[in-house]
Amino acid sequence: xxxxxxxxxxxxxxxxxxxxxxxxxxxxxxxxxxxxxxxxxxxxxxxxxxxxxxxxxxxxxxxxxxxxxxxxxxxxxxxxxxxxxxxxxxxxxxxxxxxxxxxxxxxxxxxxxxxxxxxxxxxxxxxxxxxxxxxxxxxxxxxxxxxxxxxxxxxxxxxxxxxxxxxxxxxxxxxxxxxxxxxxxxxxxxxxxxxxxxxxxxxxxxxxxxxxxxxxxxxxxxxxxxxxxxxxxxxxxxxxxxxxxxxxxxxxxxxxxxxxxxxxxxxxxxxxxxxxxxxxxxxxxxxxxxxxxxxxxxxxxxxxxxxxxxxxxxxxxxxxxxxxxxxxxxxxxxxxxxxxxxxxxxxxxxxxxxxxxxxxxxxxxxxxxxxxxxxxxxxxxxxxxxxxxxxxxxxxxxxxxxxxxxxxxxxxxxxxxxxxxxxxxxxxxxxxxxxxxxxxxxxxxxxxxxxxxxxxxxxxxxxxxxxxxxxxxxxxxxxxxxxxxxxxxxx
Amino acid sequence: xxxxxxxxxxxxxxxxxxxxxxxxxxxxxxxxxxxxxxxxxxxxxxxxxxxxxxxxxxxxxxxxxxxxxxxxxxxxxxxxxxxxxxxxxxxxxxxxxxxxxxxxxxxxxxxx
Numbered sequence: 001x002x003x004x005x006x007x008x009x010x011x012x013x014x015x016x017x018x019x020x021x022x023x024x025x026x027x028x029x030x031x032x033x034x035x036x037x038x039x040x041x042x043x044x045x046x047x048x049x050x051x052x053x054x055x056x057x058x059x060x061x062x063x064x065x066x067x068x069x070x071x072x073x074x075x076x077x078x079x080x081x082x083x084x085x086x087x088x089x090x091x092x093x094x095x096x097x098x099x100x101x102x103x104x105x106x107x108x109x110x111x112x113x114x115x116x117x118x119x120x121x122x123x124x125x126x127x128x129x130x131x132x133x134x135x136x137x138x139x140x141x142x143x144x145x146x147x148x149x150x151x152x153x154x155x156x157x158x159x160x161x162x163x164x165x166x167x168x169x170x171x172x173x174x175x176x177x178x179x180x181x182x183x184x185x186x187x188x189x190x191x192x193x194x195x196x197x198x199x200x201x202x203x204x205x206x207x208x209x210x211x212x213x214x215x216x217x218x219x220x221x222x223x224x225x226x227x228x229x230x231x232x233x234x235x236x237x238x239x240x241x242x243x244x245x246x247x248x249x250x251x252x253x254x255x256x257x258x259x260x261x262x263x264x265x266x267x268x269x270x271x272x273x274x275x276x277x278x279x280x281x282x283x284x285x286x287x288x289x290x291x292x293x294x295x296x297x298x299x300x301x302x303x304x305x306x307x308x309x310x311x312x313x314x315x316x317x318x319x320x321x322x323x324x325x326x327x328x329x330x331x332x333x334x335x336x337x338x339x340x341x342x343x344x345x346x347x348x349x350x351x352x353x354x355x356x357x358x359x360x361x362x363x364x365x366x367x368x369x370x371x372x373x374x375x376x377x378x379x380x381x382x383x384x385x386x387x388x389x390x391x392x393x394x395x396x397x398x399x400x401x402x403x404x405x406x407x408x409x410x411x412x413x414x415x416x417x418x419x420x421x422x423x424x425x426x427x428x429x430x431x432x433x434x435x436x437x438x439x440x441x442x443x444x445x446x447x448x449x450x451x452x453x454x455x456x457x458x459x460x461x462x463x464x465x466x467x468x469x470x471x472x473x474x475x476x477x478x479x480x481x482x483x484x485x486x487x488x489x490x491x
Numbered sequence: 492x493x494x495x496x497x498x499x500x501x502x503x504x505x506x507x508x509x510x511x512x513x514x515x516x517x518x519x520x521x522x523x524x525x526x527x528x529x530x531x532x533x534x535x536x537x538x539x540x541x542x543x544x545x546x547x548x549x550x551x552x553x554x555x556x557x558x559x560x561x562x563x564x565x566x567x568x569x570x571x572x573x574x575x576x577x578x579x580x581x582x583x584x585x586x587x588x589x590x591x592x593x594x595x596x597x598x599x600x601x602x603x
Contacts, residue, residue, distance in 0.1 A: 128564055131568075135571045139575070142578055155601055164524065176533045179561070
C-alpha cells in the first residue's frame with residue numbers, strides 16, 4: 001500500500017534533516033534529494049498502475065465512520081505527479097540558488113514540510129484532516145516567503161499570513177456547518193448525505209468554501225496577497241507557490257469539494273465561470289503594466305488560474321479536460337518562468353526589465369528556455385499552453401457561451417503582448433551588459449532544461465491514444481461526480 | 492439561537508479588527524478573536540441540551556452525551572492557531588526591527 005508514503009516520506013525527511021543535518025548542509029541536500037526523487041518515482045508508478053482504480057486506506061485500520069481515510073484516484077495521482085515534478089526541479093534549482101542566498105539546512109526542512117502539506121491535502125479523504133495539512137503547507141509557505149530576511153519579504157509574508165489565517169477561519173466555520181448537518185467529516189459520507197440537506201445549507205457551505213479556498217487559489221477578488229508573496233519569495237519557492245501550492249490548496253480542493261462532494265450544482269459552476277473570466281481579464285491587465293519580472297509573472301498566475309476556473313465552470317467533459325490539462329501545463333511553464341527570473345536575478349542582480357539586456361549572449365540557456373516558456377504561456381503552437389487554451393475556448397463555444405470564449409481569446413492575446421514585452425525589453429533589451437556577477441551552474445541550467453523539454457512533451461498528452469491513458473481517467477473522476485462516493489464507500 | 496448570534500457577533504468583532512486596525516499587534520489580536528469565534532461555533536455545534544460529558548465510567552448514570560468530536564477538533568485548531576499566532580508575532584517583531592513602527596500605513600515598500 002503506497003498511499004501513506006506520500007505523507008511519510010517528506011515528513012520523515014523534514015525530521016531527519018533537522019535531526020541529522022545540523023550544521024552539515026550537504027546531508028540536508030542529499031536527504032531531500034533522495035526524498036523528492038522517490039516521491040516522483042512513486043507518484044509516476046501510482047499514476048501508471050492505478051489508472052482507473054479508486055483505492056482507499058484506513059489510517060490505523062479505523063473504519064470509515066470513525067477513522068480518517070486516504071483516497072487515491074486518477075485525479076489524486078495526476079495532481080501528485082504535478083507536485084512531484086515541480087518539487088524535484090525546484091530542489092535541483094535550489095541547490096545553487098539558496099547557497100548563494102544563505103547556506104542553510106532550515107530551507108530544506110521547510111521545503112520538505114511544504115511538500116508534506118501539499119501531498120497530505122491531495123491524498124486525504126477527510127475534511128478536517130485536509131484543513132490540518134493545509135495549515136502545515138501554509139506555515140512553511142509563510143516562513144519560506146520570509147526566508148530572504150529583507151524588509152519587503154517580511155512585509156509580504158505578514159500580509160500573506162494574515163490573509164491565509166482569515167481564509168482558514170472561514171474554512172473552519174464551513175467545516176463546522178457541514179459537520180453540524182451531516183455528523184461526519186469523511187468527504188464520501190458527506191457526499192452521500194448531500195441530497196437530503198436543505199438547499200440553503202448547501203448554498204451557505206458553498207459560499208464559505210468558495211471564499212476560503214478561493215483566497216488560497218488567489219481568484220480575482222481575493223488575489224491581493226499573491227503578487228507580493230510570490231514575487232518576494234526566493235525563486236524556487238516562487239515557482240513552488242505559483243506552480244503548485246495555489247493549485248493543490250485552492251483549485252484541487254475546489255474540484256474535489258464542488259464536483260465530487262456537492263455534485264457540481266449549476267449555481268456554483270456559474271460562479272466559477274464569472275470569477276474565472278474576471279480573473280483572466282483583470283490579472284492580465286494588472287500584469288502588463290509591471291516592470292518587475294517576478295511581479296509580472298505573479299499577476300499572470302491570477303490570470304491563468306482564471307482559465308482553469310473557466311474550464312471548470314463550463315462543466316462539460318471537454319471544459320473539464322481543458323481545465324485539467326491547463327492545470328498541469330501552467331505548473332510547468334510558470335515554474336520555468338520563475339526559474340528564469342531567479343537565474344537572471346542571480347546573474348546580473350536585478351529583476352527590473354528596463355535594466356536587463358543582451359541576455360541571450362551571456363545567459364544562453366536561460367534566455368532560450370524563457371523563450372519556450374513565453375511561447376507556451378501565450379498559447380503558440382506546438383507548445384502545451386496552446387492546446388489547453390484551445391480546448392477551453394472550443395468547450396466554451398460548444399456549451400453556448402461565446403462571450404466567455406471571446407474573453408478567453410482576449411486574455412490570451414494580452415498575455416502574448418506582455419510576454420513580448422518581457423522578451424523585447426528584458427532578454428533582448430538594449431542595455432549592453434557583458435559580464436555576470438554570478439555564474440549559473442549546471443544544476444540550475446538542467447532544472448530549466450527539464451521543464452523546457454516538458455513544455456513540448458506534455459502537449460503530446462492531447463494526442464489520441466496517449467489522451468486515453470493520461471487525461472481521460474482524470475476527467476472521468478471529475479465529471480461523473482457521484483462515482484467518487486460510491487467507489488470510496490465500496491458500494 | 493441567541494448563543495449563535497453572540498458567536499457570530501464575536502466573529503464580526505474579529506473581522507472588523509482585521510479590516511480596520513492599523514497596528515500590527517491589534518491585527519494579530521483580532522485574528523485571535525476570529526479564531527475563538529470559529530472554535531466556539533464548533534463547540535456549540537456539538538452541544539446537546541441537558542446532556543452529560545462524554546465519558547463512559549462505572550457508577551455513572553447513562554444519559555445522553557454531548558458530541559465529543561468537535562471538542563477534539565477544537566483542540567487541534569487551538570494548536571494550529573497557537574502556531575500561526577507565534578509566527579505572526581515573530582514577523583511583526585522583525586518588521587519592527589526593519590521599519591521601527593507597528594503602523595501598517597508606514598510599512599509600504601511593496602506596491603503596484
